[in-house]
Amino acid sequence: MWSRPAPGWSDSPPHPGPRLMLELDGALADQLLRAARVHDLPAEILACDLLSQAVEQESLRQRAEAALNRLTPREREVARLVSLGYTNRRIAAALVVSPETVKTHIRHALEKLGVRSKAELRLRLSEMGLRHWPEPAPAPLPAPARLPLDLDLPLR
Template sequence: MSALRRLLLDYGLLPQQFLRLDAELFALLEKVAAAQQRSVHDVAVDALYTAVYAAYAQVGNDRRWQELTPRQQQVAALVCLGYTNEAIARQLVISVNTVRSHVRHVLDKYAVASKAELRIILSAWDFESWYDRVE
């Protein structure tokens, strides 16, 4: 950070949009910016946008999950674990048609077109604990 910018920041003469970063994070931003031949500001703005958007999307995913029925949650968890509709039906002792219906409702609530898209959206979630709930 330039001496002028630091002086302006210290006296509150720069817009409030600036963030104070620790030295380690700023050094990392500088390395990324240099590697991408971009300004530190542009890299920081892009990184912040990506992080905030991901957090906002996660809030939406959490809300959608709570809107699912317990059975829909079980089906969604098993879908994310890679189970086929037939395997889900056997596991939950329900018909394949019922599984298909639950899958359609889950996909609709998440506004996705396929089970693969659902797996991508929820890929950060750990569904292994759901296995115990459905056995």
């Protein structure tokens, strides 16, 4: 049994079997109780639903991170641009590569993420909850060109 039911909470868990007891600070507990009243649900049920949703979202985030870690940095960048709706030609221009290279990166990303088309790729990335892509590292600046100079200048 529960040691001390909080106001608005029943004196037994919502489901038989294993139980989890959460301690909430006063403000969060008050918000939960208000939301339960608004939705006409027992607070325990609402708390379980919210916790279940949070666990599911974290699981999605972890799967998305693992999936993206299977991609090379360039495949990840191409997938990011695909998810933003860029065409192959526009991706090629943005990354200064050929359209064929873009197709290759897309094909590899599709294989690694288990999808068959760019539309499925966009959907999969959306389902994974990818709202904020890590910004790609800036490309290093090319080394300055060294030109041989053979100047005959008078010394002063």
